[in-house]
Amino acid sequence: MTFRLEVLISGFGGQGVVLAGRALGLAAVHGGLESTMLVSHGTETRGGYVRSQVVISDEEIDSPVVEKADIFLALSQAAYDRFKHLAKNGLTLYESDLVVAKEDLTRQLAIPARKLAIEELGTELAANMIAMGQIARHLDVMPFAALQKAVAELSKRGAETNLAALGLGFNLELV
Amino acid sequence: MDGLFQKYLRPKKIPSTACSGCGLGQVHKRVLLAIDGLGLGVQDVIWGTGIGCAGRQTFNAWKGDNFAGTHGRVYALAAGLRMALPKEKKIVLTVGDGDAFGIGLKHLLHCARRNLDMTVIVADNFGYQSTGGQFGLTTPPGAVTDSSPYGLSETGWLGPDLDVLEILKAAGATFLARHLSLDGKPSVDNLKLALLNPGFSLVHFIFPCVTHFGAVSLAERDKPLILSWFKSVFNPAYGQDRGESFQKLKDRINPGFLKLKRGLYHDASGSRPDYSELLKAWTDTFRPDRAAPKEPGRAGSGEGAEP
């Protein structure tokens, strides 16, 4: 039984959108899977965004484009508004500090990643890893340890904080 | 002289196809004399050429290895070649004024900036003569040419207040000299110094074009008179006694317009390294790492990827 998992991560510059995507892609490699990622940037002006489209599969990946996201992580209002239609059948996680959700999505969860990062870890920078931990909670295609290993490898400094954030997000029960 | 040509040139290229009365052959000969004087063999020099009279006439005349670049690009070719050659091998480039000071000037300046070991011989016939005689970057002001029928109105790289060699010096060239093709031993001596400089050298040779510059700009067919005019370029007093017909030439174009210094212009040989040798030495310091390519996984964009 083959699978194809599409993850869309989007926010504004500086939120670690690309690093999050890289961690996921590398985790897939550690899990023995195939992965691709496309990175794109919207305009720098109002409404700008950074977007990582990650595809993970146990077979050769054809299109690297996320057209039907299984998981969509929205870290900004602009990202939420622009891409939520791609996740109609998937799960949307949105940063509760920065996004006002619309009611038209079937499955969506607010995640207070930024708030938790500041309160628990003393740095806003760990918010993306808290969100990644939460994403891992909804993934059954690879072990959490694969993501932990990837994050440790990609963290030039602050690996400890990042791993703590990852764990925090993973154990977070959202309603 | 025949012995010199036979030693260094390919029989197929002797004599050259230059116009009768052209000064290019003299320039070529001076370079060979300098090479011979230094005891260099055909294996020691790789000879490159540009486009135009100077390039076409000298291409593949050298008995050793040869290359010719498209117009103005031979310096960039030589820059890449320099990285591949051991430092004992010399690169000699024979090019024209349009090639060096017009279309190729940017590349030439960057070779000077890096002080890449090469000797550039600019054989300057005051314009684009192989295309029929248009003005160039060294054509005297006021000169009538096929593309300045009313007299040249713009300023080139040579003039009372401007000298292209000054630009090259500022760019970092470590050896510069200027001669007339008729100059004998002094020019050969400077060519030897140029070849010995382990860096960027350029020798600017002004040589007479009788076919276009002589016939159109000086409006003269008499070759000895044209030669005399060229002699007076560096020596305005020259030819005082040569009578009215010569004075007419001097009135047409004042040979003193240049106020150029003859002979050695700038000698800073060995004052700073040739970048190609620096780069080779620096790369060698990585040697222990050669066997095992480092972490290819880190080759990517890294964190800088975000705006």
Next chain:
Amino acid sequence: MKTVFDTGNAAITEAAILAGLKFYSGYPITPATEIAENMSRRLPMAGGYYLQAEDETAAFHMAIGASLGGLRAMTSTSGPGYVLYADPYGWAIGSEIPVVILNAQRVGPVSGITGAPGQGEFYLSRYPTHGGNFETIVLAPDGVKEAFEMTIQAFRLSERFRTPVTILADQLVTDGWEAFQIPQDSYELEALGLPLPKRAVHWGPDFYPRSDDIDIPPVVLGRGTGGACSDWTPTEEGYDTEEIEAQMKHSYRLIYKIRNNRKLIDRSLLTGMEDDPPVVMVSYGSPSRVVRRAVKAARALGIRVGAISLKSLWPFQDDLFDQNRIHLVVELNHDGQLVREVQRASGGRVHFLGRCGELPTVTELLEIVRALFGGGRPRGIKNVREAW
């Protein structure tokens, strides 16, 4: 083997180094800058030289100069630099010097949109210089994995054919990320079917063979061979000549060494073509991956559609096309370049979907394919038109 998750830029760098690259020259340009950056960091570790040129014309000339001296050489750029390659490109073709060129295509014309993918140099890569009388070799990777492998192939073809080879990528290929394997030694390379290119010195006096033979070493200067090469039409010994006869022999060689040995170059991937489907999508580069996904989706719905993904672009593979099929050409430009060639090669009905700056979606491809089945003319769908 080592598996990594990295960009096309990184894959190309690592592959070139594995192929024996010893000289890279380039000029910064989005989206090919990261290849230059990677080269500047990685090449010294492999004993190679990184030279940042004053412009793209110089960059390519420097690469040729290094190759002339016997070093394996490469340069990379995007469209605005690729046009500046015209001058040295012709030189390398004429003097038969191996150099690998990477073009990360972006949206144009001129500077266009720097960071958005385009496919505007399809024909430019066939005619990258003036004067005619030559063929070019152009490969087109569809992603990071293929960029890795094709870079090594490009070096090999470049050596074997004594000619510059263009890898015509696009921004999504070079900036895109993908898991790929890096062989750790030549044994692992061969296991991937990627034997390393070899370099030998051509000894004179005949430097320019009058035949379509390949696997002839190129002219190398500085080894005392008496080698000569230039921008002029050469005699066999490398003298410049104005003999028409020599020009004809030279042209024959430059054209037919490639045409007559094209089996070594031709590459394509056929998807869903087994049952001879009536509608076939044609593409190259990153759009071809979306196209293949669309074929899968269509097949799941019982729609008989196939896809031809071109992996080598020039010489063009006319044999792949058939006048009895309906072709839909998908490419990242609005003017339609590949579509002209497909129309010429097939002689049949050809439609065109042009997108610019972003990939088409599976959804829209399915809509067009359905329209083609349901009566044939996909009028009214945005960006789709019949070929001329």
